[in-house]
Amino acid sequence: MNIYERLDEILPIIKDKEFMESKGIGNEIGFYIFDYEAKYEILVRNHIKDLKEKVNKKNLNFYIREFDLYEMMIKIIEEKGYLEELFKMEEEKGTKNIVKPIKTTLRFTQKNDLLIDYLKKSVEEKDIVFITGVGKVWPIIRTHTILNNLQPVVNVPVIMFFPGEYSGLELHLFNKIEDENYYRAFRLVE
DSSP states (O other): OOOOHHHHHHHHHHHHHHHTTTTTTTOOOEEEEEOOGGHHHHHHHHHHHHHHHHHTTTOOOEEEEEEEEEHHHHHHHHTTTTTHHHHHHHHOOOGGGGHHHHHHHTTSSTTTTTHHHHHHHHOOOOEEEEEEEEEHHHHSSSSEEEEEEEHTTTTTEEEEEEEEESSSOOOOTTTTTTTOOOOOOOSSSO
């Protein structure tokens, strides 16, 4: 299937009653990955926007709630009052040297991880979570870490839109950068 055909498969899949019930996958809440070539990023973003508008305006039995990891990260850092400080630090010390301070600010991978906490507090029972912005936050936020930390706290289907390749085991961001293996997610569309 080409990218257009794959994108067109998303709506029928998420409208299927079994998708929300996660039947056929051990009755666990489903974590899915929609992988795509990075060159289609703008196309995928536009499709997500249109899909959200179409679904959320209708009174269906679910609501699409999108979380852009980059926008969330910036919002949290800004709320903490560190955004301007990080800009100055990046200018003085370079981009590589702000990764650790950002992770510290976000309390990334700790029990009180601010990104995971934000997601947890924002999700409602009838939601389908779309996670976007994966490529924009690398290497600060890693895909497998978000999915691992989100699994125990979110009880609704989650679809991560991933600019790269997911084999059902290995994540390759931009089809080049290998992330750690992740076994719990299913490919949304083959």
